[in-house]
Amino acid sequence: MSGDLYRLAMTVLHPGYEGTSAPDWLRRALGDGLGGVVLFARNAIDEQLVRHLRAENPGTVIAIDEEGGAVTRLEVVAGSSFPGNKALGVVDAVALTERVGRQIGRMLAELDITLDYAPSADVNANPANPVIGVRSFGPDPELVARHTVAYVDGVQGAGVAACAKHFPGHGDTVTDSHLALPTVHASRETLFERDLPPFRAAIDAGVRSIMSGHLLVPALDPALPATLSRTVMTELLRGELGFDGMLVTDAIEMQAVADMFAPGEIAVRALGAGVDAICVGLSTEDSLHEIRDAIVAAVRSGVLPEERLAEAAERVRVLSDWYAAQQALRDKARGDVDEGVGLDAARAALTTDGRARLARGPLVVEVNTRFSKAVDPATPTGITAALTTLLPDTARVQMEPEGALPAFDDRPVVLVVHDAARHAWVRETVARAAAIRPDVIVVDTGIPAPAAGAAVHVATHGISRVSAQAAAEWLTGGLRAGGDQ
Known part of the structure; x- marks a missing residue:
């Protein structure tokens, strides 16, 4: 031994x-x-x-x-x-x-x-x-x-x-x-x-x-x-x-x-x-x-x-x-700094359906889908922060899984969801929001599903700071889908 x-x-x-x-x-x-x-x-x-x-x-x-x-x-x-x-x-x-x-x-x-x-x-x-x-x-x-x-x-x-x-x-x-x-x-x-x-x-x-x-x-x-x-x-x-x-x-x-x-x-x-x-x-x-x-x-x-x-x-x-x-x-x-590659990739990955150009701060409703245990609980979707950078009067509310939608006023509404393809309740939440506000904008940060009734659908295909930035740029008119300026 x-x-x-x-x-x-x-x-x-x-x-x-x-x-x-x-x-x-x-x-x-x-x-x-x-x-x-x-x-x-x-x-x-x-x-x-x-x-x-x-x-x-x-x-x-x-x-x-x-x-x-x-x-x-x-x-x-x-x-x-x-x-x-x-x-x-x-x-x-x-x-x-x-x-x-x-x-x-x-x-x-x-x-x-x-x-x-x-x-x-x-x-x-x-x-x-x-x-x-x-x-x-x-x-x-x-x-x-x-x-x-x-x-x-x-x-x-x-x-x-x-x-x-x-x-x-x-x-x-x-x-x-x-x-x-x-x-x-x-x-x-x-x-x-x-x-x-x-x-x-x-x-x-x-x-x-x-x-x-x-x-x-x-x-x-x-x-x-x-x-x-x-x-x-x-x-x-x-x-x-x-x-x-x-x-x-x-x-x-x-x-x-x-x-x-x-x-x-x-x-x-x-x-x-x-x-x-x-x-x-x-x-x-x-x-x-x-x-x-x-x-x-x-x-x-x-x-x-x-x-x-x-x-x-x-x-x-x-x-x-x-x-x-x-x-x-x-x-x-x-010494090989490729500083913009992450944002370039996020912009190229963005897929959209419909047209949007936010000119004022929206109400961002973050549907609080539970992430898997592999994701640190502090990880943000980043959508609200990215929109706030461009539109300082952006407001945010969080919605718990399968909870009630907040009251909407005359502000644009951005509904942030994750993995709609996996969660029936998320798809139902989108449908309820669209019934109240047909102009609702849906941003899916996960595996997306068609957003029935929503005016605009944006898929980032993931959660990251740069993915959120790419989505915010597009929503405020600075970026076309696929990364084209």
Whole structure:
């Protein structure tokens, strides 16, 4: 038995933490060989924070969810400077997607962040999907594959590792894995034709990491979620698809797996299945040590081969070494500022039906659709702020799900909704508003549906600061659909 078993176990653990500064226990863990740290908006991320983390362990894999669009950790207060995947898929210009990916990579390179948990390579095959939606490039496998590659090339071209997620594909689900275990009801043939091509393309493009999805896929393994399945993680992903980079779990406190096993057992089972890094979205010193000790106990009892743990730890180190070797790319990327690319992409993605030119501040009714758990709760749609910048007398009210519409006066009315295609009550709300005010303007920031009876319909295909700005420009007459001035 090797003398550094505890250090091997620490290397494969990648926790997040509470608070705006790195706690003492995390610093101690980094000194003991902790292999990674996951950063969230709650951590007040800046260069000083990352410097403090690296002072304890220069090679630690510092990871973040920075997809652009609705999922941002660095720009959560104002909204992302980049539209999300769905908007990029609507434009369908791979060079533009690569430019966006490169600028996101550049932003992370400036902070010395190792790994971006992006892009979502999921094919959004089910319009009712509650957690992927606009995080996917779209419902077509070939489109998703080519934009996944472009995004990976952009991020990694800036010297930051990309991570294709959520293998083997979270697109054909009606359950959010944060809340329960989703099941993908598809044949093996459908999976290979629809869900796997983007991952295969990412592997061929040299993606450095892949994240597993907490999904039950009976056609692959009828008993275990993909994260815990050797059939899926090793036989399929490693064997058939040939991926040899770092495989990381989605956060193990998500109910899809947390309802089945304790955290330590999840970690042991995932490592045994072929995963290399265990993402723990929110950890404490005690919980981290419990998972570490469970891994060590599993090796000592023979449940988890030490060779498998050593292989996992080595893949974490290889990713860290790859990042260290990309310094020249990061230095170049820091000077490669493509400042307007996010807004250009958002303008090009805008689709509209009807005509509008707001000359006075409207009443903006924000229909408070609940976002998925992947989206930070502080993330704004940004529509009100963008309109207020152009029309200072803009007013705003919030409407709770399935609640009553506010009283309308003589001001123009802008109804901001999200994912009307997924929510019947949202469509009914639009119809009620249009019956009262046939001149209502509907802005959908998600997967849109036709706005029956509304005078104007605008689809941003995602939530971001620049998507809101593009919509506000169009509504005030400064921009034509598709980005033409």
